[in-house]
Amino acid sequence: MSDGFQEDDDDIKYGVAVCNECKSAFPVEEFIGVFLSDADADKGVHRKMLEQRASHAPADIQEFINQTLARIYTEYETEDGKWNREEMRYYDAEVDTEKQRIRMLDSMKSIPVWRIFIPRQKWIINRILPDIKGRQVLEIGGGVCRTVYKLFNPDEFQFQYTGTDISFKRLMVAKMAMPSSDFIQASALNLPFKDNAFDGVLSFGMLHHLPRPEEALNHVNTKLAAGGFIGFHEPVIRPEISPFITGISRKIFRQYQHSEHDGKINLKNSLKVLENQHHEIISYREQISIVRAFTESLLGKFFKKQMNTRTAIQILESVDRFFINTICRLSKKFGPNAVLVVTRKKKQ
Ligand SMILES: C[S@@+](CC[C@H](N)C(=O)[O-])C[C@H]1O[C@@H](n2cnc3c(N)ncnc32)[C@H](O)[C@@H]1O
Structure with missing residues (x-):
């Protein structure tokens, strides 16, 4: 499902991907697929992304979203989850805002x-x-x-x-x-x-x-x-x-x-x-x-x-x-x- 616009043939700006096998929903945000495990997902950020998608989703997909959110809450305290979220926050921080991301892109070029x-x-x-x-x-x-x-x-x-x-x-x-x-x-x-x-x-x-x-x-x-x-x-x-x-x-x-x-x-x-x-x-x-x-x-x-x-x-x-x-x-x-x-x- 995609509630955003498609840039290239296979590029989706906002949407949600679902896995029938593992009964999971994964947000797609700004063309990036957020395929974090339940343990690695950041409660605040992930929840917001999924909830935004849920409001446009048909009932069966909403069910996957709800199940994923419930699991994120129970798996939050695993050692890997904590470790990975610390990494995520550390490496996100330097490029948190649009201005910082543009500056980073300029520095990559130079x-x-x-x-x-x-x-x-x-x-x-x-x-x-x-x-x-x-x-x-x-x-x-x-x-x-x-x-x-x-x-x-x-x-x-x-x-x-x-x-x-x-x-x-x-x-x-x-x-x-x-x-x-x-x-x-x-x-x-x-x-x-x-x-x-x-x-x-x-x-x-x-x-x-x-x-x-x-x-x-x-x-x-x-x-x-x-x-x-x-x-x-x-x-x-x-x-x-x-x-x-x-x-x-x-x-x-x-x-x-x-x-x-x-x-x-x-x-x-x-x-x-x-x-x-x-x-x-x-x-x-x-x-x-x-x-x-x-x-x-x-x-x-x-x-x-x-x-x-x-x-x-x-x-x-x-x-x-x-x-x-x-x-x-x-x-x-x-x-x-x-x-x-x-x-x-x-x-x-
Ligand atoms: C030292 S940086 C290297 C970045 C890049 N490879 C480079 O050469 O510039 C380490 C990178 O590992 C990422 N990282 C840390 N834990 C990770 C994990 N569990 N899975 C994937 N990437 C992870 C960090 O977000 C960071 O971007």
Whole structure:
């Protein structure tokens, strides 16, 4: 059902989708499908969206809406629900108003492609580009989906892109940036798609925000067709360094704002999950940012402008590459603090 207007053939601005099987109603708002589980839904926001839709809906759909609202109330206190709503509120806050969303869109347009994470994500994208035309690609925790927007535009590279995130407001910015793509608000632990629906899944710095990153990899894998890829960029736990030291150094060298649920993934366990799901590693790269983080935090306050130039960042990143290719290889004391991984699900 749609009580709004249709922009493209399959784009609905306001409406409600219903699932006969799970007896649920999901609002569609501002072209974004709100497919949150009962536990993840925000009582206030979700209720308002569904109630607005209910007033225009036929009786059988109203019944689904009422059942969904009743369940949201009983499942509200689960640990995952609380965790996910905290993430949602944190990442919504920066783009809460129309003015903030426009500002964010402008900053996405102007952010240089050499800024720290983008070259890493480009490294992943370059490995999947040759085979992307006509494929279905899912991004989990894409936020404003700036990487895809900057480097991997679905219209230009001719693939079907679906961006998901727990933050509805971030997805509104993503939709402004890429109006012909689809955006769904959903948790990476609870994706509302058919099994084997995608040819590829991307995750840029999001698995480490989940209560159970390895479970998410297993779950994402069910949505992936045989032969499909998973590409991710994540910070990793370094068993050789105590969590106490890691915590302190993160506070000192912290260079960007992150939510409270900013953990790290266990690399060994994550790769094991993928191996058990019959994935082979196509490309793998270790990252470290000791020299860059140290230098930036030391000099960044006084030489902010100079430290922010392409040349400065590239030099520091090269020193870190050298560090990881020499000292980290020789010494068990230094492991990577992040990894770039691309795997492929073997055809059986
Ligand atoms: C560090 S940001 C990375 C955003 C984006 N991938 C990028 O590279 O700019 C982490 C993202 O994970 C999202 N997130 C947190 N928990 C999530 C969950 N359970 N399911 C989906 N996305 C989630 C946040 O809303 C946020 O957009």
